[in-house]
Amino acid sequence: MMTIKGPAIFLAQFMGDIAPFDSLEGICQWATKLGYKGIQIPTWDARLIDLQTAAEDQSYCDELKAKVASYGLEITELSTHLQGQLVAVNPAYDSMFDGFAPKEVHGKPKARTEWATQQLKWAGSASKHLGLEAHASFSGALAWHTMYPWPQRPDGLIDMAFTELAKRWKPILDHFEDCGVDLCYEIHPGEDLHDGVTYEMFLDKLDGHKRACLLYDPSHFILQQLDYLSFIDIYHERIKMFHVKDAEFNPNGRSGVYGGYQSWKDRPGRFRSLGDGQIDFASIFSKLSQYGYKGWAVMEWECCIKSPEQGAAEGAPFISKHIIQVTEKAFDDFAGGETDEQYLKSILGI
Numbered sequence: 001m002m003t004i005k006g007p008a009i010f011l012a013q014f015m016g017d018i019a020p021f022d023s024l025e026g027i028c029q030w031a032t033k034l035g036y037k038g039i040q041i042p043t044w045d046a047r048l049i050d051l052q053t054a055a056e057d058q059s060y061c062d063e064l065k066a067k068v069a070s071y072g073l074e075i076t077e078l079s080t081h082l083q084g085q086l087v088a089v090n091p092a093y094d095s096m097f098d099g100f101a102p103k104e105v106h107g108k109p110k111a112r113t114e115w116a117t118q119q120l121k122w123a124g125s126a127s128k129h130l131g132l133e134a135h136a137s138f139s140g141a142l143a144w145h146t147m148y149p150w151p152q153r154p155d156g157l158i159d160m161a162f163t164e165l166a167k168r169w170k171p172i173l174d175h176f177e178d179c180g181v182d183l184c185y186e187i188h189p190g191e192d193l194h195d196g197v198t199y200e201m202f203l204d205k206l207d208g209h210k211r212a213c214l215l216y217d218p219s220h221f222i223l224q225q226l227d228y229l230s231f232i233d234i235y236h237e238r239i240k241m242f243h244v245k246d247a248e249f250n251p252n253g254r255s256g257v258y259g260g261y262q263s264w265k266d267r268p269g270r271f272r273s274l275g276d277g278q279i280d281f282a283s284i285f286s287k288l289s290q291y292g293y294k295g296w297a298v299m300e301w302e303c304c305i306k307s308p309e310q311g312a313a314e315g316a317p318f319i320s321k322h323i324i325q326v327t328e329k330a331f332d333d334f335a336g337g338e339t340d341e342q343y344l345k346s347i348l349g350i
Helices: 024-033 051-056 058-069 081-085 091-100 109-129 157-179 196-205 228-235 281-290 308-322 341-348
Strands: 005-010 038-042 074-080 134-137 182-186 212-216 239-244 246-249 269-272 296-299
Touching: 005 074, 005 239, 005 308, 024 038, 024 058, 038 296, 051 058, 051 109, 058 074, 058 109, 074 081, 074 109, 074 296, 081 091, 081 109, 081 134, 091 109, 109 134, 109 157, 134 239, 157 182, 157 196, 182 239, 196 212, 196 228, 212 228, 228 281, 239 281, 239 308, 281 308, 296 308
Parallel strands: 005 038, 005 296, 038 074, 074 134, 134 182, 182 212, 212 239, 239 296
Antiparallel strands: 246 269
């Protein structure tokens, strides 16, 4: 068993144009005051990290780590959620996802994919230079628009989609292997990797690539009505990252899992701040501790009701309360006694 590290916070949803959220120094001071011990850095925000420089310059990474450490924090992981999304984009979503990439590749899907692939490889190298063991990303999606099979999917379509998805990710995963870093896919609606079955399909196409791991976020499972506790039992050996994000699912006579195209606050399934939703975090922390998860517990905030400032302030103590300092001895050790082989045989009558 292992004691989970934390609390940490994913900075993506908090960065902005107003201090203290407009600089690395400002947001580190803010996070420290709230009680966080680590920060997860979105690599698309140049105010936090220059990804290419971090990939190419060890001294830059040493200075970045030292700067973060001066505020009593650690860098827990880097994230390429936006870039990972662009490794595989169905043409139906081209114009909407162009905003995740620089203008020079807008309207150029092939060039955009090449840009995203380079970003991921830089992220692997940067993670190595920072001494990190895991990295967060999305898989992207080629077949998501066929998720509900009407009209029915042509035979072979999904197999072809996952063959192509694996083909695009294999060189990236091989680079992460060279860097000694696990690439952790956040299982998420909108991605081709959106549940356990699709993750297994992807893994099969990659011959079980050891670096194709998982970012566990139960909020995306409760919205799908997937058993998020059993998921840990099944995939714990591949879970290398953990987003602590709450959610709730309240179906009614007018709307269910698909949400009726409504805004987040009106959907039956919606994200909530920690403690305001329905997720059983006590059981989650117990299972992850039991299985020896050795990573960080990282708060991600995406509540449609509560302010981010309040959510962040409540997040650190919530996580701290749930972290289990695992025991190093059995509770009934006091009742034991010395033993030997002959004594054991006498008990068994042999």
